[in-house]
Amino acid sequence: MKAWLGRNLEMIVLVVSGLLLAGGAVAWWVDADVAARWMWIACTVLGLVFALAATVQAAAQKRPTVDIIAVLALAGSLAVDEPLAGAIITLMLATGQVLEAMADARARRELSLLTARAPRTARRIVADGLEEIPVADVRIGDRLLVRPGEVVPVDGRLSDDATFDESALTGEPLPVGRPAGEDVRSGVVNVGGPVEILTTTTSESSTYAALVRLVEEAQGISAPFVRSADRWAVAFVPLTLVLAGAAWAVSGDPVRAVAVLVVATPCPLLLAAPIAIVSGLSRAARLGVVVKGGGALEQLAQGRVVLVDKTGTLTRGRPELADVITAPDGDGEEALRLAASVDQLSAHVLAGPIVEAARERGLDVVMPTDVQEVHGQGVEGMVGGHRVRVGRMTWIAGHTPPRWIRRVRKRADLDGSASSLVEVDGEVVAALLLRDPIRPDAPRMVRALRRAGVTRVVLATGDRADVGAAVGRIVGVDQVLADCTPEDKLEALGRERGHGATIMVGDGINDAPALAAADVGVALAARGATASSEAADVVLTVDRIDALADAMAVAARSRRIAFQAVAVGMGLSLVAMVAAALGYLAPTVGAALQEVIDLLAIGIALRAVLPGRLHSVALSEEDKETLAALREEHDSVSPLVERVASVADALDAHDPDVSEAIALVDALETDLLPHERADEERLVPLVARARGTDEAVMALSRTHAEIEHQVGRLRRLLDSIDGDAEPDDIVELRRMLYALYGVLRLHNAQEDEDAFSLLPAHG
Structure with a gap:
């Protein structure tokens, strides 16, 4: 009473x-x-x-x-x-x-x-069936069964295709299909059939548990x-x-x-x-931004200087497969298929992206046997009668690797990539390069922050200067501070206070001191929260950093x-x-x-x-479906883009064989060009309508035309060779392929930023 x-x-x-x-x-x-x-x-x-x-x-x-x-x-x-x-x-x-x-x-x-839906138990798959255990007892590497209508208890990796209601985390009402091998976050609801997941976190560090703690705080x-x-x-x-x-x-x-x-x-x-x-x-919460009190909201409105971390903030924070480099006479598709098969049962951070990439390319990933994971080194198992090992270079190739592997290592160092070697039956057959890509919405977020009143954006990263500078140039920051320790970030905050109220954006444990010291600390918790979320004043629970600009507009x-x-x-x-x-x-x-x-x-x-004007673009359900379909086509031709560079790499003026180049151009004409024409016909008007101006799509249209032009030039060159290639022809062919590759990479980045970043983020 x-x-x-x-x-x-x-x-x-x-x-x-x-x-x-x-x-x-x-x-x-x-x-x-x-x-x-x-x-x-x-x-x-x-x-x-x-x-x-x-x-x-x-x-x-x-x-x-x-x-x-x-x-x-x-x-x-x-x-x-x-x-x-x-x-x-x-x-x-x-x-x-x-x-x-x-x-x-x-x-x-x-x-x-959010808190009312927190799962209390999980169903763990054991040798003799299922056992129901408290969520707190779940460990990394457990296999869990999630039945229809149940909430995923901890973060994990899917063993089969599945469909989820992710509205509790993203606000997006439509169910989302997830392929086998992709990571799934706790807190989403299984709206398909029973699904098995391999856990990659414990309950304490999972996305949903962290979100519940944030809400209570x-x-x-x-x-x-x-x-x-x-x-x-x-x-x-x-x-x-x-x-x-x-x-x-x-x-x-x-x-x-x-x-x-x-x-x-x-x-x-x-x-x-x-x-x-x-x-x-309340409005900020609907956007997926938890603001810890009215004081933090008022401070957010007055922010003028933003210091932002790189990894997981301006970049996705999760590696993606960038390239497959094979040994001489190797088969890259088969190497990736075998590697993905054994990685299905690995909880390593690089395993998920490898499995995901193989699934996206339509490869026949099978369940391995006799799998063993060597902590910190890699994983090995039997796939179709082959002993397959995937892991670190020193574990597989030793300290004196072959020359082609040394070249791979040098390329990885130059690109800031991670690498894994694939060994089949005792022979190293391929190297997998993985890179943490820049978020497509990062450049738009920086522009939106400036429209919201921010006068200065500083990238403070613990990464190397060359990597930080490359990211800074693309997203458009005012200054890059590289090789930063937590103490360096605190000093940077002190210096920047002379320009106005400071906002620190980060997602790692090492960002926690700076988040606490800034006038407003903003943490990203969409993929799970750490000490950064506890120290922050504002927490983004959606995997979209441009939500910060919307939150500033609301504030x-x-x-x-x-x-x-x-x-x-x-x-x-x-x-x-x-x-x-x-x-x-x-x-x-x-x-x-x-x-x-x-x-x-x-x-x-x-x-x-009442809803106010936000920088985010509202799409109709029909436009979302169209954009999602075009993105699926876009992803399906991505391996073809990488193939352009591989074919160019393999050309040899001393052995003028152009058969691979002819097959490549055939594929470009039958697969790539129809996709680019569909983009021009359907994607360009959609983006122009969403942005409210034709100027937003002029660059997209120009690169569509350039791609078609470059492919046409390649076809004419190959027709003129007519099976009798000279060394000069090979040099010219290689030059044109590299030029096309550069245009395609730039165009894909444009589409990611200007078009596909309009879709709600689901991962």
Whole structure:
């Protein structure tokens, strides 16, 4: 009962005060003046107790408050026998408190829906069937079964194709299909058939468990909500008391002083600003951004300098297969198929991308046997009668590898790539290069941050200077700080504070000190949270860093609306206070007028609940389906793009064989060019419509034309050779292939950034 009263106190006061005020009005209408007077007195006393309790609570928390004005106004109404004015003030206070409680509860509900779905148990696959275990007992490398309708308990890798409802994490309502070998995050709901996953995290470090902790922390910080406008109370309370005292002293009439206090009851300060800020918290939560309190939201709106980490922030934070380099006379597709087959049962960070790449290329990945994983080195197993090993160069090739492997190592060092060797039956057959690609939405995020008021963007990374500089140039930062330790990032924050309020964006444990030291720390938790999320003020729970720019837009708008509500409400209140001091407003009339002013201010504040202009582009469901289909085609021709470079690499002027080049151009004409024409016909208009301007797609159209032109030139060159190639022909052919490869790589990056990044991120 006590808990129920605590949750519903504001509503109880509102209902009782409304009944007493209305009952008094009815009694007065039927000439029962005494009954009316006592009802209004009871209502005023109720308001006085309510306001006095709020004042005592504020004093106990040692924070300034304007509730004292309401206490004086209510007490003064009783002292000068103006109970109707006091009853109106009580109703006004109760109405405002209910509105604030509703807005706060709405923001909490947006977050708390997540915690209610947290899984408690998991079904582990063991030798003799299934065993149900607590989620806390799940270990890395366990095989779990997730039935239809169940929430995935921990992060893992899929053994088969599956379909999930990921709306709890991304906000995207449509089910998402995931191929075998791809990683799946905890917290999503299996909406297909039973699916098996290989766990890659424990429950404590999984995405959903971390999200639940963040929600609980955000709720703890936000309650009690610190009224952002209380800072003005220090000046407003003395001003009101001086004006009321002056009115009494000059006129000799205490009623004037009460009238001043009545119209000074500052609901715009008490409620309008908090409603706007809490509405901003709710809007940000809907975008997948957990903001830990109104103070963090206001600071986010004032951010002018952004320091951003590279790995997992500007880059995906997860390697992708960049190239397959084979030994002389090797078969890259077969090497990748065998490697992916054994990697299915490996929890290593490079295993998932290898399996995923093989599945995307349509390779026949089979289940291995006799699998053993050597920690920190690699994995080995039997696939179709072949002993296959995949892992580090030194583990497989030793410290004196063949020449072609040394070239692979040098290329990996130059590109900043990771590498794994593939050994089949004791012979090294291929090297797999994996790279952490730049997020397609990273350049757009930087541009959007600048539109949101950020004047300076600094990339602070622990990576090498050349790698950091390459990423910085592509995304468009102002400065790159490479080889940074956590201490270096703290020093950089100190230097950058001279340019304005600082925002630090990161996702690693080493970012936690800087996140805590910045004016606003922003952590990425879409793939699981670490200490960075605990130290941050803002946490992105969606795998889209451009959500930060949207959150800044929401914060700035909420803050702006809060100031507008306060300015309008308090400006009109000050005018009314002067009128009351001069004797033009009686306490009852003043109370009614203040009610109108308060409702106007609250109405202005409630505008923050409505959606505002964001930098993100809203797509129709039809456009999303079209874009998803085109991206699938785009991904299917990606191996063909890499084949262009491989064919060019293999050309030899001393052995002028152009058969591979002819087969390549045939494939380009039958597979690549139709895709580029479809992009021009369907993708370009879609992006132009989404961006609202044709200028956004001019570069895409130009590269479509250039690709077709380059393929046509290759065909003409090969036709002119006609089976009798000269060394000069080979040199020219190699040059043209490399040129086409460069155009294709640039074009793919353009499409990723300008088009496919419009789709919600699901991984």
